[in-house]
Amino acid sequence: MPDTQAATQDLLAARRPHRADARRNFDALLAAARAAFTESGTDVSLEDIAKRAGVGIGTLYRNFPTREDLVECVYIDEVDGLSRAAADVASREPWEALSAWLERFVDYVATKHALLSALNKGSETMVAARGALYAAGNPILARAQEAGEVRADTSIQDLMMLVLAVTNGTFVDDAQRARVLAMALDGIRIRD
8 A cells, every 4th residue: 555655645746845834835725725626616716725725826826837736736635545545444354444445435536526527537647646546446455355255357447437436426415325335335245
């Protein structure tokens, strides 16, 4: 898992400022943008994001020259969180680790549709982020397969498609989404 975390952290490291005060502003902007995008979508005013972060609009543009730069950095930071989540659950029993990580992944995707739709899916950043997610999930999947708990013909790409299928629906509430995910996971699980 450390290599996965390093890959996603490297995506942000190139953009994160070196001075401590500038790093704090960068991180405050990411947090403010994440909250604003979740609440209002990616078309939210950049001035509102800067204000929420407690910085001026010039600081926002110095760190993120375009809206797409900001959206990509928020996404990369989220991917890093998903990679860390994979490392956090890795010590659990194989099936529990896989299902816990996929639940975290589904929760993330369900709240980030606007963010994902605003990204260029073929960009270098997106390709690297997708690779980091695959690298984070694949060891957990392989461990569950080796334990005989997941169908051998299930690939990490299959799991990503499963997550997308579950999150593309419109659900009554989070409980319904969780039930649908549980049903989908039953389709890949081997039971004695």
